[in-house]
Amino acid sequence: MAKESIVLFHSHNYAIWADSALKKESVDHKMMPIPRQLSSDCGYCIRIKSDDAELVEKILHVKNIEYDRIEAAL
Amino acid sequence: MLKNHELKSDTPVIYFDNAATSFPKPRSVIDGVVDYITNVGGNPGRSGHRLAVEAGQIVFNARQMVADLAGVANPMHVIFCANATEAINLAILGSYKPGDHVITSSMEHNSTIRPLKHLEIEQKISLSIARCSTQGLLDPEKIKLLIKPETRMVVLNHASNVTGTVQPLRDIGFFCRQRSITFIVDAAQSFGIIPLNMKADGIDLLAFSGHKGLYGPTGTGGLVLADDFYAARLRPLKFGGTGSASDKTEQPAFLPDRFESGTQNVAGLSGLSAGIAHVIAQPDGIEGIYRHKKELTACFLRRATNEIEGFTGCVPSAMIETGVVSFNLEGLDPSHVVQQLDERWSIMSRAGLHCAPLAHATIGTFPRGAIRFSFGIFNTSNEVDTAIEALKTIRGEAP
Ligand SMILES: Cc1ncc(COP(=O)(O)O)c(C=O)c1O
Numbered sequence: 001m002a003k004e005s006i007v008l009f010h011s012h013n014y015a016i017w018a019d020s021a022l023k024k025e026s027v028d029h030k031m032m033p034i035p036r037q038l039s040s041d042c043g044y045c046i047r048i049k050s051d052d053a054e055l056v057e058k059i060l061h062v063k064n065i066e067y068d069r070i071e072a073a074l
Numbered sequence: 075m076l077k078n079h080e081l082k083s084d085t086p087v088i089y090f091d092n093a094a095t096s097f098p099k100p101r102s103v104i105d106g107v108v109d110y111i112t113n114v115g116g117n118p119g120r121s122g123h124r125l126a127v128e129a130g131q132i133v134f135n136a137r138q139m140v141a142d143l144a145g146v147a148n149p150m151h152v153i154f155c156a157n158a159t160e161a162i163n164l165a166i167l168g169s170y171k172p173g174d175h176v177i178t179s180s181m182e183h184n185s186t187i188r189p190l191k192h193l194e195i196e197q198k199i200s201l202s203i204a205r206c207s208t209q210g211l212l213d214p215e216k217i218k219l220l221i222k223p224e225t226r227m228v229v230l231n232h233a234s235n236v237t238g239t240v241q242p243l244r245d246i247g248f249f250c251r252q253r254s255i256t257f258i259v260d261a262a263q264s265f266g267i268i269p270l271n272m273k274a275d276g277i278d279l280l281a282f283s284g285h286k287g288l289y290g291p292t293g294t295g296g297l298v299l300a301d302d303f304y305a306a307r308l309r310p311l312k313f314g315g316t317g318s319a320s321d322k323t324e325q326p327a328f329l330p331d332r333f334e335s336g337t338q339n340v341a342g343l344s345g346l347s348a349g350i351a352h353v354i355a356q357p358d359g360i361e362g363i364y365r366h367k368k369e370l371t372a373c374f375l376r377r378a379t380n381e382i383e384g385f386t387g388c389v390p391s392a393m394i395e396t397g398v399v400s401f402n403l404e405g406l407d408p409s410h411v412v413q414q415l416d417e418r419w420s421i422m423s424r425a426g427l428h429c430a431p432l433a434h435a436t437i438g439t440f441p442r443g444a445i446r447f448s449f450g451i452f453n454t455s456n457e458v459d460t461a462i463e464a465l466k467t468i469r470g471e472a473p
Contacts (some may be wrong), residue, residue, distance in 0.1 A: 010331075011326065011331045013150060013318075041317075
C-alpha cells in the first residue's frame, strides 16, 4: 500500500474547505477523525497519498486555506 | 360594539410583507431543512463521524455562497449569526473603542440605532446622525461635514425598510477607506436584492439577513468581514466551544471560530443555501428579481395614485429599488387599513413605524407611521390588482 499522510487544520471549518477544494481538483483524499496521538481536537483531518503532499500543499496555498501541518500517517 | 369581520380563511393569502421576512419559501428551502433534520443530523466540527462531516459540508456550502454574493474571496470571513440584528450588534459592539465618534444616518433601523444609542448613553462613544432627505436619501457630503478627528466608524443601511430607497454606498465607502474609518453596512433589506461588492463598495463589515431577500428560514443571517479586515479588530460577543483548539481554554483567534461559539443553525443554513440557489437560478438572477419588483411597484403606485382618493405614497415610484412601498390613506389609521386587508382579503401587510422611528420622522410620517407593502418573487400583478380593489373598498366605506 502506498504511503499516506495526514493534513491537520486549526479548525474543522478549514478541513471542510480543503475537502471541497481537493474534490474540485480531483485529488484522492479522505476526511477522517483526528487520531488522538496527533491532536487533542475532536474534529476531522484529511488523509492523502504521501506522493500528493506537494500538490496538496500547493492547492491549499493558492486557495489561501490555512492548515496546521502535514504528517506521515502512522 | 366590537364588530369582527368574518375571517376569510378560504381566500388564498396574498403576502405583501417580504421586507419583514419573505414568504412563501421556495420548496427547495423546505427540502433543505427537512433533509438535514431527517438524513444528516450531525453536529458540524464536534465529532469526526460521517454525519458530522456532512453537517460541516452543509455549513461550508452556505458560507461559500454568501462569500460569493458579497464579493469576498475567503469564505471563512463569513460569520453566521441568528439574524441581521445580531450581526449588526457584533459589528458595532465588537469594534468600537471608548472615545470613538460614530456617524450613522436618520434612515436606520433600530437594530443599528439602539446598539449605538446604548453606547452613547453609557458614554462609550459620541454619535452623530446624518439627516437624510424626505425621500430617505443620504447626501455623502453630509457625512463629510460630520467627520471629526476621532471618527472611527460609519454605520449605514444599504436599502431602507421604510422607503425602499438605496444609499450611495460606494462614494461613502471610498471616503471611509481614505481615512481608515470602519464602514459598516446593514444590508438586511438589500442582500440578494441589489447587487453589491464589498471590495468595490469599500465595505469593511456587512450584516445580512438570510430570511428576507435570500429566502432562507428565519434564524439565519450573518456578518461578512472584508478580505483585508483583521479578525483581531473585532471582539467576539460570545465565547465557548468551537470544536477547534479544544485543548485551550482561550477563545481561538482565527475565523470564523473566533465568533461562532456554540452549535450552528445547520437546519437553517441548509435551507439558506437552497434559498440562495433559488434566487440565483431565477431568469436573469438578482437582476430579474429586481425588475419584477420594479414592475409590481410601478403598477401599484400608478393605479393607486390615479384611482384611490387621498392616497399618498411616501416616495416616488422611480426611486424605489427594493419593492418596498409605504403609503397612507388620508384620514385612515394605518393599522385599521392593515387589519381590514388581512381579515377581508387575506392580504398580509404591515402598519406602523417598522422598527424605524427616525426614518419615519425623516420622511414626515412620525408618529403615525404608514402602511407598507413589500413585494417578493412570488407576488403577481393580479395580487396587486386585488389590493387596489380592496383599498378602494376600504376608502369608500370611510366616513
Ligand atoms: C434595515 C433593516 N435592518 C435590520 C433588520 C433586522 O433584520 P433581522 O430581522 O434579520 O434581525 C431589518 C429587518 O427588519 C431591516 O429592515
